[in-house]
Amino acid sequence: MGSIEQLPGIGKVGILRLVLLAGGILFSWLGLWKGYVPFDVVAVLATLIGGIPIFRETIESVRNRTLNMEASMSIGAIASLAVGEFIPAAVIIFFALFAGELESLTMSRGRQAIGNLIAKAPKMAIVRREGVEVSVPAESVRVEEIVIVKSGEKIPVDGTVLNGSAFVNEAPITGESLPVEKLSGDRVFAGSINDSGFLEVEATHVGRDTTFSRIISIVEAAEHTKAPIERIGDRLAANLIYVALILAAFTFVITRNVLSTISVIVVAGACGIATGTPLALLASITKAARKGMIVKGGVHIEELSKIDTVVIDKTGTLTLGEPRIVNIQTLDQHDGRQVVQFAAIAERHSSHPLARAVLSKAAELGESSPEHSSCEYLPGKGVVCKLNDEMEILVGNQALLEAYGVTESDRVQKLVYEESRSGRSVVLVAHNKHACGALSVADVVREEARHAVSQLTGMGLRVIMLTGDNEGTARAVAGELGIDEVQAHVLPEQKSEKIRELLASGRKVAMVGDGINDAPALAEATVGIAMGSGTDVALETADIALMTNELGRISQLIALGRENRSVILQNFTGTLVVDGFGVALAIAGMIHPLAAAFIHTFSELAFMLNSARLLRS
Numbered sequence: 001m002g003s004i005e006q007l008p009g010i011g012k013v014g015i016l017r018l019v020l021l022a023g024g025i026l027f028s029w030l031g032l033w034k035g036y037v038p039f040d041v042v043a044v045l046a047t048l049i050g051g052i053p054i055f056r057e058t059i060e061s062v063r064n065r066t067l068n069m070e071a072s073m074s075i076g077a078i079a080s081l082a083v084g085e086f087i088p089a090a091v092i093i094f095f096a097l098f099a100g101e102l103e104s105l106t107m108s109r110g111r112q113a114i115g116n117l118i119a120k121a122p123k124m125a126i127v128r129r130e131g132v133e134v135s136v137p138a139e140s141v142r143v144e145e146i147v148i149v150k151s152g153e154k155i156p157v158d159g160t161v162l163n164g165s166a167f168v169n170e171a172p173i174t175g176e177s178l179p180v181e182k183l184s185g186d187r188v189f190a191g192s193i194n195d196s197g198f199l200e201v202e203a204t205h206v207g208r209d210t211t212f213s214r215i216i217s218i219v220e221a222a223e224h225t226k227a228p229i230e231r232i233g234d235r236l237a238a239n240l241i242y243v244a245l246i247l248a249a250f251t252f253v254i255t256r257n258v259l260s261t262i263s264v265i266v267v268a269g270a271c272g273i274a275t276g277t278p279l280a281l282l283a284s285i286t287k288a289a290r291k292g293m294i295v296k297g298g299v300h301i302e303e304l305s306k307i308d309t310v311v312i313d314k315t316g317t318l319t320l321g322e323p324r325i326v327n328i329q330t331l332d333q334h335d336g337r338q339v340v341q342f343a344a345i346a347e348r349h350s351s352h353p354l355a356r357a358v359l360s361k362a363a364e365l366g367e368s369s370p371e372h373s374s375c376e377y378l379p380g381k382g383v384v385c386k387l388n389d390e391m392e393i394l395v396g397n398q399a400l401l402e403a404y405g406v407t408e409s410d411r412v413q414k415l416v417y418e419e420s421r422s423g424r425s426v427v428l429v430a431h432n433k434h435a436c437g438a439l440s441v442a443d444v445v446r447e448e449a450r451h452a453v454s455q456l457t458g459m460g461l462r463v464i465m466l467t468g469d470n471e472g473t474a475r476a477v478a479g480e481l482g483i484d485e486v487q488a489h490v491l492p493e494q495k496s497e498k499i500r501e502l503l504a505s506g507r508k509v510a511m512v513g514d515g516i517n518d519a520p521a522l523a524e525a526t527v528g529i530a531m532g533s534g535t536d537v538a539l540e541t542a543d544i545a546l547m548t549n550e551l552g553r554i555s556q557l558i559a560l561g562r563e564n565r566s567v568i569l570q571n572f573t574g575t576l577v578v579d580g581f582g583v584a585l586a587i588a589g590m591i592h593p594l595a596a597a598f599i600h601t602f603s604e605l606a607f608m609l610n611s612a613r614l615l616r617s
Contacts, residue, residue, distance in 0.1 A: 018097055021050040025090045044088035045554055047077055051093040053100070066234075067241040069095060069604075070267045073597075075245075080593060083258045088593045092266055095597040099271065099604050120172045120191055121212060125156035128200075138190075139207045149199040155192045158212075159206035161185060166197025173212060174292040174548045205271060209487065215547075217290045226278075227298035229568060233277040236572070237270035240579060244268030251587045255466035259593060263586035267596035268579045272607030276571040283614035284564040292547035293557055300543040303527050304561025306508040309500065310456050311521075312476060313513040314467035317531050318453075318551070319443040321514075325358040326424065327440035331416055339437030341367040346375065346385040346395040354427060357441050358395075378403075382427075392429040406430045412438060423469075423476025444478055453481045453552030458557060462507070466490050466521075471479050495521035512554055529554060560614075567614060571607045579605045 001172035024046030048232050051210050054077075057070035061077065075098040076088050082090035125138045126148040133148055138156035141147060149155050167179035172191040179195045182188055188201055191212035198303015207213065213472040248264040251257070281298035288295050295301055315321050349357035362368075375385040379402065394400055398416060412428065412435055417442045419426045427439040462523070464485040467474045474488035487498060495511075501523050502509045511518065511525035516530060519541040522528030530542035547551050585591045591599070 015233040040086040045091040057345040095601040113509040122154035157203040159201040163197040163200040169193040196274040236275035240270040263596040267582035271604035272575040274608040276611040280611035294545045305565035309462040329438045334436040424475035454557040496524040499524040
């Protein structure tokens with residue numbers, strides 16, 4: 001064991017007070033005072049001086065009209081002194097001080113995860129000023145300055161990579177320790193570590209405005225926000241003290257046994273509830289933060305345990321939110337690369353989402369798209385493009401081809417029908433009045449989505465998909481993912497109405513979205529979870545912000561909420577059982593005040609350790 005300075009949560013004064021009190025108890029127990037004074041003055045002084053912190057807490061609780069554990073211990077100690085039980089009085093105070101130090105230690109261990117987060121904040125940065133690289137405090141870096149990040153160094157700002165390449169460990173932000181390759185144009189976060197490589201980063205957010213700093217602020221604020229279960233625990237703890245005093249009075253009236261009366265007062269208490277509940281919530285919040293799941297308060301951890309319905313937005317959450325070409329069909333001796341090239345020529349200057357999918361596929365295949373001489377966009381149909389006044393290219397739907405006299409084969413019509421049933425959009429390509437192929441475009445489902453949905457349904461949760469897409473597309477995606485309930489044609493402003501309907505029916509709803517279009521629905525739900533990869537909106541709008549787009553985090557969150565609730569209920573039940581048996585034994589005169597103090601202290605320790613196990617990964 002290290003020095004006292006190395007013991008988090010335990011002060012040198014507290015340790016010294018416990019040692020001196022233990023010495024006084026040993027001195028009294030050995031009877032070394034006999035022959036010098038008429039009574040055990042050492043034990044009396046040890047009780048009165050050593051108990052100053054306990055008596056101070058008692059006076060404060062009386063002023064606030066809420067009795068606590070210190071009050072019951074103080075009453076027990078003073079009563080023991082009054083009847084000449086000097087050593088038991090000192091022992092009661094010793095156990096009360098010991099319990100207080102254990103509580104401080106355990107709570108500090110819970111806060112250590114926050115401290116570890118803060119410790120990961122970069123302290124220094126290398127910036128390029130007037131052509132010279134200088135080392136400056138990280139908080140002094142200015143927006144748009146160029147920051148140099150070498151291998152093994154922490155990135156001190158949020159920014160965009162201008163030059164260089166590196167594998168970056170983003171674990172402090174996302175909870176994922178697998179390094180991510182960063183190239184020019186990629187976004188990087190403060191607190192991430194450059195595992196290997198060299199980067200020049202243009203700062204976009206600095207100091208307190210970085211994602212890392214805001215995560216720390218949110219987690220620290222969450223620690224100080226009381227959840228309803230904490231308030232219940234506080235009330236129960238206070239009421240148990242009053243019940244113990246009433247039972248002690250009853251015991252004295254019936255038995256006239258002062259020691260039994262003192263034992264009733266000392267053994268009863270709800271420290272396992274009063275201390276264990278906030279510790280469990282703190283442990284859950286910090287554990288979630290380590291995994292890139294930012295919970296804004298203990299109330300949301302509590303609500304997660306009650307969730308029975310998960311509503312998930314489709315676009316950008318279950319899918320990548322980026323249309324891609326997933327199938328290429330060719331006709332009349334044309335090959336797939338040629339079909340894509342024709343489409344890319346026509347779509348070269350278009351901003352349509354389908355055009356981006358075509359150009360992305362062309363780049364993937366290494367196909368160039370020569371400049372066209374003229375191009376006409378026909379709303380609702382597609383694009384007509386001429387190349388060197390000799391080649392005419394049509395890219396669009398069936399209506400476009402029919403308008404320009406292109407004869408469609410039965411194969412094309414069948415393809416359009418089948419792809420539409422599968423929820424895919426079909427882009428037809430024609431060249432000089434001849435249909436040459438078709439491109440099937442779809443918003444690709446995330447790789448982990450099906451497994452994530454399976455995890456949620458396996459936990460007994462009802463999963464509903466919301467989307468603004470048509471019924472066919474929505475059903476196709478839902479079928480691929482194993483989702484039975486789908487609501488299509490839902491506009492962004494209607495999503496919150498759907499959530500309200502579920503809440504009105506008695507459901508406890510977690511809404512999962514991107515934090516931008518889904519903001520009203522996120523706010524309406526029992527718990528709003530934003531999948532935002534660290535976006536500003538995700539951090540601001542939701543009750544919980546996920547720093548990655550991994551859907552598997554949703555089941556982890558709900559499991560954490562359920563585990564937290566289970567631990568708290570164990571503490572509640574255990575406290576009531578221990579107090580019940582302890583009081584019964586005390587009333588029957590079967591336990592001495594020393595044993596009562598021991599039971600009280602070590603049951604509290606057991607419940608605190610039960611809460612602290614939530615910190616384990």
